[in-house]
Amino acid sequence: MTTPLDRIFNVSLVGVGGQGILLTSDVLALAAMHAGLDVKKSEIHGMSQRGGSVISQVRFGAKVHSPIIPDGQSDVLVSFERTEALRWAHLAKPGAKILVNDMDRVPVTVSSGLQAPVQDIDRRLAAYPGLALIDANPLAIQAGNLRAANIVLLGALSVFVPFGAEHWQSALRERIPAKLLDVNLRAFAAGRAAAR
Amino acid sequence: MKKLLSANQAIAWAAYRAGCRVAAAYPGTPSTEILEHVAEFKGAIDCEWSVNEKVAMEIGVGASLAGVRALVAMKHVGLNVAMDPLMTFTYVGAIGGMVIVNADDPSMHSSQNEQDNRSLAKFAKCLLFEPADSQEAYDMVIAGFELSEKYQVPVIVRTTTRTAHTSTIVDIGSGERGEVPGIPYVKNAQRNVAVPAHGRLMRFAVEKRSAALRELTEASPFNRAEPGTGELGFVASGVAYQYVKEVFPEAPVFKVGLSCLPPIEKIRAFATGVKRLAVVEESDPVLAEQIRAAGIPVVEPQTELRMMELNPSRLAALRAELLGTPAPEAPKPETGIPVRPPVLCSGCSHRGPFHILSKLKATVCGDIGCYTLGSAPPLAAMDTCICMGAAIGAAIGMRKAGLPNKRIAAVMGDSTFFHSGMTGLLDVAYNKIPITVMVFDNRITAMTGHQENPGSGHTLLGEISTQVRVADVARAFGIQRVHEADPYDLAALEKIFVECLDSGEPAVVVVRGPCVLHEKWAGKFVNEVDAAKCTACGACFRIGCPAIVRGAAKDPAGKRFQSRIDPQFCTGCNLCAQVCKFGAISPAK
Numbered sequence: 157m158t159t160p161l162d163r164i165f166n167v168s169l170v171g172v173g174g175q176g177i178l179l180t181s182d183v184l185a186l187a188a189m190h191a192g193l194d195v196k197k198s199e200i201h202g203m204s205q206r207g208g209s210v211i212s213q214v215r216f217g218a219k220v221h222s223p224i225i226p227d228g229q230s231d232v233l234v235s236f237e238r239t240e241a242l243r244w245a246h247l248a249k250p251g252a253k254i255l256v257n258d259m260d261r262v263p264v265t266v267s268s269g270l271q272a273p274v275q276d277i278d279r280r281l282a283a284y285p286g287l288a289l290i291d292a293n294p295l296a297i298q299a300g301n302l303r304a305a306n307i308v309l310l311g312a313l314s315v316f317v318p319f320g321a322e323h324w325q326s327a328l329r330e331r332i333p334a335k336l337l338d339v340n341l342r343a344f345a346a347g348r349a350a351a352r
Numbered sequence: 353m354k355k356l357l358s359a360n361q362a363i364a365w366a367a368y369r370a371g372c373r374v375a376a377a378y379p380g381t382p383s384t385e386i387l388e389h390v391a392e393f394k395g396a397i398d399c400e401w402s403v404n405e406k407v408a409m410e411i412g413v414g415a416s417l418a419g420v421r422a423l424v425a426m427k428h429v430g431l432n433v434a435m436d437p438l439m440t441f442t443y444v445g446a447i448g449g450m451v452i453v454n455a456d457d458p459s460m461h462s463s464q465n466e467q468d469n470r471s472l473a474k475f476a477k478c479l480l481f482e483p484a485d486s487q488e489a490y491d492m493v494i495a496g497f498e499l500s501e502k503y504q505v506p507v508i509v510r511t512t513t514r515t516a517h518t519s520t521i522v523d524i525g526s527g528e529r530g531e532v533p534g535i536p537y538v539k540n541a542q543r544n545v546a547v548p549a550h551g552r553l554m555r556f557a558v559e560k561r562s563a564a565l566r567e568l569t570e571a572s573p574f575n576r577a578e579p580g581t582g583e584l585g586f587v588a589s590g591v592a593y594q595y596v597k598e599v600f601p602e603a604p605v606f607k608v609g610l611s612c613l614p615p616i617e618k619i620r621a622f623a624t625g626v627k628r629l630a631v632v633e634e635s636d637p638v639l640a641e642q643i644r645a646a647g648i649p650v651v652e653p654q655t656e657l658r659m660m661e662l663n664p665s666r667l668a669a670l671r672a673e674l675l676g677t678p679a680p681e682a683p684k685p686e687t688g689i690p691v692r693p694p695v696l697c698s699g700c701s702h703r704g705p706f707h708i709l710s711k712l713k714a715t716v717c718g719d720i721g722c723y724t725l726g727s728a729p730p731l732a733a734m735d736t737c738i739c740m741g742a743a744i745g746a747a748i749g750m751r752k753a754g755l756p757n758k759r760i761a762a763v764m765g766d767s768t769f770f771h772s773g774m775t776g777l778l779d780v781a782y783n784k785i786p787i788t789v790m791v792f793d794n795r796i797t798a799m800t801g802h803q804e805n806p807g808s809g810h811t812l813l814g815e816i817s818t819q820v821r822v823a824d825v826a827r828a829f830g831i832q833r834v835h836e837a838d839p840y841d842l843a844a845l846e847k848i849f850v851e852c853l854d855s856g857e858p859a860v861v862v863v864r865g866p867c868v869l870h871e872k873w874a875g876k877f878v879n880e881v882d883a884a885k886c887t888a889c890g891a892c893f894r895i896g897c898p899a900i901v902r903g904a905a906k907d908p909a910g911k912r913f914q915s916r917i918d919p920q921f922c923t924g925c926n927l928c929a930q931v932c933k934f935g936a937i938s939p940a941k
Contacts, residue, residue, distance in 0.1 A: 222598035228682040246683040267901035
């Protein structure tokens with residue numbers, strides 16, 4: 157079954173190295189392919205294991221040209237922690253959904269006192285009308301493993317992406333190792349419920 | 353069969369499909385994954401991590417001259433290392449198809465410079481493919497093997513970080529191995545031995561070949577005009593083509609996929625159909641200069657698009673400029689967001705030696721790898737970093753220049769040492785240079801994602817192999833003062849470093865500790881800070897460990913924060929306890 161999309165749909169996923177961003181965007185891109193769409197998934201991960209900021213972008217539709225999403229054109233921005241949400245908020249369309257894991261990964265430059273922390277982060281995030289904070293970490297623990305927090309966020313994202321449920325399921329089954337599948341399917345369902 | 357593949361994966365599939373028999377590479381972002389994926393076809397393709405790019409290129413040369421198809425892969429600065437064999441191989445000419453995948457890095461996401469290697473392809477008179485997505489990378493590698501054999505020319509496929517790491521849908525056909533019979537080897541000195549007498553003959557043959565290549569690029573379906581409307585037309589190559597299609601969807605576009613010698617007559621014909629012709633390419637004006645030199649007027653964009661990676665937002669600004677329309681509005685980035693630079697991991701074996709070098713105020717010539725992060729504050733223990741292996745030569749030069757500071761160290765990792773540090777070390781030994789060469793040996797090529805090397809004891813395919821000890825190499829070179837040291841014992845490290853740096857003779861210290869990410873050593877404990885003893889002096893912050901964070905409480909004077917150790921990140925390496933003069937840090941109960 158194909159999913160008709162008369163325009164390009166853009167998703168930006170941002171966070172910190174080691175949070176599972178690349179796996180999450182893999183599953184999203186596979187689901188788009190299973191839905192019969194053209195898809196491009198672009199990421200910069202040279203320093204990702206060393207605590208750097210990581211960004212992955214997924215675009216899908218009838219025919220996708222640029223792998224990079226123009227600034228201000230993301231239909232959904234998913235951030236795996238709060239500071240990165242603010243750093244990349246300009247990628248989102250005005251009013252677009254901004255899904256944020258309600259946690260902080262403090263940059264080492266801040267924790268060691270070299271840089272000031274973000275001032276007034278609660279108020280500044282709340283200024284975005286599309287903001288939705290997701291308690292992905294506790295939900296992942298409930299599903300069976302904290303490390304599935306990324307798939308909780310994917311579940312939340314799925315509410316705003318026009319694919320049938322079967323494409324999500326098949327993409328998860330293709331990309332997640334069999335022994336971790338049940339935990340991740342529960343995490344995905346929990347994220348979906350949380351975002352509704 | 354359709355698959356979602358990065359260009360790096362697609363290139364491996366193409367090598368398999370095209371009957372490639374030999375593949376060699378040295379890891380380098382963004383090209384590294386090519387050989388890792390080729391290794392999945394290990395029964396069909398003989399593949400290896402070479403010690404450096406020059407060796408990889410020479411292996412490709414030998415395989416090609418023996419009549420089989422060969423693929424070599426490297427990042428852009430790796431091609432600098434491999435230029436020597438390439439510049440003469442292009443005279444000798446390929447026999448079995450020879451495809452060189454070269455990955456440029458516009459914006460320097462993981463590199464020290466932004467060189468545009470299309471100029472090197474032109475310099476070497478090769479064929480040059482510029483894929484715009486993974487499907488093209490697949491198709492161009494397969495075509496590259498065929499054209500390389502037909503024209504006896506090395507073929508360079510230039511990816512960029514964006515194309516290499518973008519996944520797009522690729523039709524890989526049946527996905528089956530293509531079997532290509534090798535070309536029987538015939539000994540032919542006049543053809544394959546590049547001495548002056550033969551080289552002069554080859555020189556004429558190269559120009560004859562170039563004339564044929566120009567006809568080829570004029571006729572190639574990889575170079576095509578796509579119709580559109582309006583008086584503004586574009587010439588674009590590589591991923592820049594995608595950005596033009598995104599931002600100027602109505603415009604006529606001439607897509608250059610195969611060049612070196614661009615299809616000038618085809619472009620001339622295309623240019624007659626538009627009033628203005630703009631050339632959009634990433635990074636140097638390689639095509640624009642050749643088109644202009646052929647007498648075809650080219651619009652010179654005012655916007656500075658030559659530096660850093662292109663993207664649709666930057667092209668939107670170009671659109672406003674070329675069409676005289678208002679610049680598009682985009683949301684403004686938030687300000688005051690702390691940067692999140694990459695840092696040495698908690699427990700990293702490089703932290704201790706850099707802490708000591710910083711303490712000893714040594715002049716440190718550094719090199720390329722994770723340990724380059726030792727240049728950043730608070731360690732700030734590096735004076736120079738140029739290219740792979742340069743630490744030793746630079747340190748020799750610093751010493752010869754007569755710096756007042758006689759404590760001069762060259763620092764590099766194990767993989768960099770084997771890549772191009774050994775020749776520098778031999779120079780130190782031979783010329784009796786009183787510097788200390790320090791090899792931070794974590795037994796893996798860490799920065800590019802943990803590839804095996806001659807010190808790790810394993811090959812690309814995971815087979816057990818020789819495990820070269822750096823100290824043995826140094827002794828074999830005749831260096832007398834050679835130490836191996838534990839990176840986690842700061843007092844012992846300092847003693848050895850001082851002894852070597854102040855010895856007035858060549859010295860080598862191999863600091864041996866496995867990469868904490870690779871050999872996940874479960875720490876026996878995690879440390880904690882005793883708030884009753886912590887004076888908030890800040891010494892532990894100055895080792896730059898991501899596990900050491902600001903505590904909630906301040907010192908009694910209320911000026912500085914006490915430290916706290918995040919148990920989630922602490923590995924129990926215990927460096928922090930060694931720098932604390934107040935005994936405030938000890939294993940958590």
